Amino acid sequence: MTIRFDGRVAIVTGAGGGLGREHALALAKRGAKVVVNDLGGARDGSGASATAAESVVAEIVAAGGEAMANAASVTDYAAVEAMVAAAMAKWGRVDILVNNAGVLRDKTFAKMELDDFRFVMDVHLMGAVHCTKAVWDIMRERNYGRIVMTTSSSGLYGNFGQSNYGAAKMALVGLMQTLSIEGAKNDIRVNCLAPTAHTRMTEDLGARLPLDLLGPDTVSPGLLHLVSEDAPSRCILTAGAGGFERAYVTLTQGIRAVGEDxxxxxxxxxxxxxxxxxxxxxxxxxxxxxxxxxxxxxxxx
Known part of the structure; x- marks a missing residue:
């Protein structure tokens, strides 16, 4: 059965380029009305401009879809609430949230300033918390919601020089685990997507990756399933170069050890x-x- 989103409203953060842009275009192509959110800052989170979001909206509209641009920083809860209110005023509902916004401030832990650690946590973790909190009651009242957190293999398995990024990305898995339990009775399904793609965020790895195979468009098919009506819940889906896998947090049977020794x-x-x-x-x-x-x-x- 073809996956469609006719009548659905989706918010995609960090959608001015890379994966977020591809997610927004893919959702719109299949009928969703899309809030294209992007602060328009540099890769490290500095600066701001609405141009990136407006450009993606123009692409969607030119293809016959409906979209609106938003330049809120996901670190600003009041701005996020205003974004959701604007979507509700225009379309009367929010069905899908894709928490994709992110920044990088890579350094070894020994050299990293605490402000850089805190900022990456604020954008990735608290940004997702803000956006999710702003739509949670709307989804509970409608007994329908699809939310995706963007995690990473850097969080699941670690990566040199990314202690801040990895900590934030693994925290999103914990957030997903609990929200999927709490949202179940209202048919709010919450999942994680761990992408491998060539975007502005990964350009420093270019010499080591076959970039022609790693387009963001090879990841978005997995995203579309995770936000569809028949979506799973509590899934960590990994995706890249057309490959899709599933990661799990498992528990061994172990042993029992007591006493002085x-x-x-x-x-x-x-x-x-x-x-x-x-x-x-x-x-x-x-x-x-x-x-x-x-x-x-x-x-x-």
């Missing part, structure tokens, strides 16, 4: 603790405690 038991049996045979993907955080209590009860039993 418990630290030594942990050390001696660490390979057993690490054994992935029978590992699970917990339904929620309480699963860890249940596994641990079950071990204790069996030992007592």
């Amino acid at each position: 418990a630290p030594e038991q942990v050390a001696a049996r660490f390979a057993e603790i690490s054994d992935r045979t029978g590992e699970i993907v917990p339904e929620m955080g309480a699963a860890q405690g249940m596994i641990e209590l079950t071990k204790a009860q069996h030992a007592a039993g």
Whole structure:
């Protein structure tokens, strides 16, 4: 069945270029009305201009779609609320939120200023929190919502020189995990997308990547599924060069170690603790405690 978004309204942050632009164009092509949000700053978050967002809106309108530009900084909650209010005033609904806005301030942790760490966290994590909070009650009242957080392999698995970026991107996974649980009763499905694409954000890696294979357009098909009516929830979808994979946060069966020599038991049996045979993907955080209590009860039993 063809994925369509007729009658749906989507907000895409950081949509003035790169992945966000491609997401916005793809949604509009399939019938969505799109709020194209972009502060228009440099890659490190400095400066601002509405030109980038307006350019994407012009592309959408020229192709017969509907869109509106917005230059709010996602770090400014009042501006984000005003953006959502403008969408509601124009179209009366918000069905889809794509938290894509981001910045880079890469340095090794030893050389990184705390202000640069904090700013990257503010844009990626708090920016997504602000946008999600601004649409959450609207989606709850309509019993429908599709939200995507843009995570990264730098958060899932680490990357040299990106402690701030990686911390922010992994925090978004935690946010997604909880919001997918809380939103379930109102059919608000929340997922993460971890893209690999050649954009302004990755241009420094150019010499090491086959750029012709890594267009943003190879990622957006996954995004369209994650915000469709038949979307999954609580999924970490990785995407790039036309490849799509799924990442999981898993839990091994582990062991039980008690007594004075418990630290030594942990050390001696660490390979057993690490054994992935029978590992699970917990339904929620309480699963860890249940596994641990079950071990204790069996030992007592």
